[in-house]
Amino acid sequence: MSSFAGVSVLDDGMLCPSTMTFVSTSSDCGYHLLVVKGYARTKETPNGQSILSHDFGVGGYRWSIKYYPNGIISDRADVVSLYVHRLDDDDGKHVEAKFSFSFVDEVEWQNPVYIRGMKTCSFSSDASSWGFYKFMKIDALERLMNLDKDDCFTIRCDIMVCNAENDAGGTQVLLPDIHRNLNNLLHNKVGADVTFEVGSDIFSAHRCVLAAQSKVFMAQLFGPMKEGSASLDVIQIKDMEATTFKALLSFIYTDSFPDMKEDEMSQATEEEAVKYEMWRQWLQNLLVAADRYDVQRLKYICEKELCKNMCVSSVASMLVLAEQHHCHRLKEACLKFIQVQSPSCLQTIIASKGWQHIIATYPSVLNELIAKVIASNQQLVLK
Template sequence: MSFAGVSVVNGGKHCACDTSAVYAGADSGYHLLMVRDYSRTKVELPTGESATTGLFTVGEYDWYIEYYPNGENPDCRDFVSLYVTRNTLYDGEGEEDVEAKFSFSLVDHVEKHKPVYIHGTNKTCTFSGSAPSWGSDKFVRRDVLERSRDLKGDCLTIRCDIMVVCKDPQTEDAPDTLSDMNQHFGHLLQNRVGADVTFEVGGETFAAHRCVLAARSNVFMAQLFGPMKEGTAMSSVIQIKDMEAKVFRALLSFIYTDSLPTMEKDSMEEDDMLEVMDEGREEAAEFEMWLQWLQDLFVAADRYDLQQLKLICEKQLSEHICVSTVTSTLALAEQHCCHGLKEACLKFIQVQSPSCLQAIMATNGWDHVSATYPWVVKELIAKLASNQRK
């Protein structure tokens, strides 16, 4: 992620913003918005009025950020609102649409400062001539912000990450010659035509096809066609324990379509999300649920010897390591013999600051790793010691 400059807002709208002239050039970059004299911005910028940064460049396009300390509209007057806008000429007429992902975060939230986090938590938005702005009208409640450590000395720093989604010129106008076999097999799973085996997982039943499962997984081959085969009778149901229904559903989806599905939310999870105080915390909760689902899917892939799915999950987990989850991911890597994922976790811990190391050691996952895999702790100590010698 390339650095795309910093803007400084001193007080309210009558104070100019100073932007360092940095050209990110790459398809992804981040810009820092430093708000000095935060209390003054609240007084001088009422609801609906904003301070605007200078222009910065990401993906060969110019952008700017709008900061609303009292909310962009009356419905969000108790929140700080943030918007990122693509700068257009001639009121946007004749401008090409730009597909991009973006994310706002406070600088102390280091786990969000990676392009992969944008992949995982934000949809692709179309910045067009008629709709050049996207953002968060309820980025954070002001009372929550003012009680937090993010506001220091009446100053705060906001980071905006932008990732421009590039189109492949070689395939953009090419005829659609890709196989649609995965779609047909996906429909076969959904409509259950010819299904000859039933599984019960987490109180739900799933119908599937023995030959498809056996062709994709050696474990299913042994389970369904080996000497100890299960579910021979059409009326019998194979019980699968220690797995959630949504994880098994994702496992079946990959077997039939050869692609990683999106996580499904159940109604209870959605109700819990509605109780979250602000959008920032809701986003963090969604990320934690997605990461837990991904870890469970990783375990399921290893259990049924689906190496491709296991590699996909391993890559995603490696790219989404953060302070709160690194120890649980490290334990999974050691338990399921994933050397690459283990090394990614150890390297992440190795470069953390002392305060972040303390936060990692305060997690329940650290106690589990220390008690179950003490040799991993020794490896980590050796890596940290090597830092001191450099």
Template sequence: MVKGYSGIKKELPNGESWCTELFRVGGHEYSIEYYPNGANPNCADSISLDITHLYDEYVEEGVEAKFSFSLVDDVEKQMPTYIRATRKTHDFRRCDLWGCDKFMREAALERSASLKSDCFTIRCDIVVCKDNTPDAIGSGTGTEMHQHFSDLLRNKVGADVTFEVGGKTFAAHRCVLAARSEVFMAHLFGTATSNVIHITNMETKVFRALLCFIYTDSSPEMEDIMEEEVAEPTQEEAVEDEMLLQWLQDLFVAVDRYNLQRLKFICEKQLCEHVGVSSVVSTLALAEQHHRHGLKEACLKFIQVLSPSCLQTLMATDGWHIATTYPSVLYELIAMLASNQRK
């Protein structure tokens, strides 16, 4: 738990960290380094997290592991509300420190329900994929199931169905898709009459993210997906934010279409964290369309505290015209703004 968030943020400048006590996983000791103002100048507006494996000079071989960081929300019974997971296995002998430079924007944390009484809790999950230390060799510790399914998706061995999405093809396995989604189950073992299925109204990067989650049960990272979609990714922060938001919104629609409940939950939480003046109304319309009351409430609360100038900017966005096509949303917006005027 990080106690006294605001004080630590003032005390530690960009590049400096606060370290947790050591904890043990699979017979090895680790700690988390927390950078309240980012680990380097490229992420100065974000929280950075690193996981450090305690070096043992008597052990020649190291540990290969995956890890994820998330926030623990006590209100929601410690379900992860913001997940940064790695699908790659990291060798902790070759480098004893791995992490996430942009775990979460500081502004997003400060308006998050996870920050309570100037405190929040970071959860770190570690999966040991390969332990090369003498005590572990032959013991069979750890699980590689997610990696095996990821390899299966990548090497396409045994694939028996092909999806065509936006001019690209994706090979997959009917049984895996059906086991993960009742929508795929009904289609692939019911109505489908061909081994080639055309998917419309969906971008390739969104379908790629869907498949990644279905096979690995890991939250897909936009950066990893976009590496295969964009030849020269831009470094402009505003453009990156816009791309991330659009990707999250499109992914949210797709997971609702295929009824992937856990990924829907993850997308909804991340959309709540990325609410902004330019995006809040389009996200609000999305929440209304898909009956996501928590996301809708987060958007309305954000709008409620906007200044008059920000409200004018908001009403000039394209999303405003979309949202006002929903009578219930328009009524709630008018009632809320009228209430603000009376205060």
């Protein structure tokens, strides 16, 4: 359980002096609260510049939060960036730590599904800050947190120091980490008792780990489905790409979303645009796999990422995907996206293969879209 490591209050666009008392916890797990009051004033901070929280201590080290109201990257001023910064990084040590950012204002946002976390990071003099350049889009933050009404929100930053270099240069484990242990199992295959053949690739895994994370794997490996199988020592999967299955296994073992370097795929060059489209298709494939094996947290994350990364050329196929796999959030996002498109963009959408598939297979979706357009027009007339 995390221990309290102080609070920082940002008011009128700057750190309040009354909260500048250093708070430290001897525990290796601690959390610091960043209260943003007068959010509108923080938006006056230029792109690339941060507002620092007060220093706080966790696991014997000093930390702070870097809050970039208008993003850290010059061409992405439409996002909020959040970073954890290690202050005492001049001691030559590499500190291994995990961290996460979450909202604490709304009850529903305290669900682990909404928490932005990261795999274990190595904080050193060469890399003293780690975080999310695109923690959340500004318009999404303002809409979801109802900032027009309250103009404030609170972010909780949890830090868990996993290990650090000792004076002799070795590594001292400070806190057991179940996900790190599972990650070790995934890579060293010790005790693996089931093998999957996916295309030409072979994956070894542990029945108990898979069954604990998936009801489908539970049924397949231990339940009624097992009784109808001649052998489960080697399971062949012929309708899934190896990279997708590997990502599914990685998530089951580590509870971390596979690193696809989204920041590198969002560049404007033609080559990177192709990579970005490949990344989006990979997300769709991973969502299908997550739904097939009932890994709901992974399915939700894929759905959330797809909602943020749709375009005219992909929205129809995403709508089909949402209908096939009961992704209500993605479906609503697609319908809203279509509603606001220009006539020329609508023509492009209607001419796509995905749209023809919707007409032939899911005519009810068209009825929903028409109903939403009518309702929206009626509201405009009433105004």
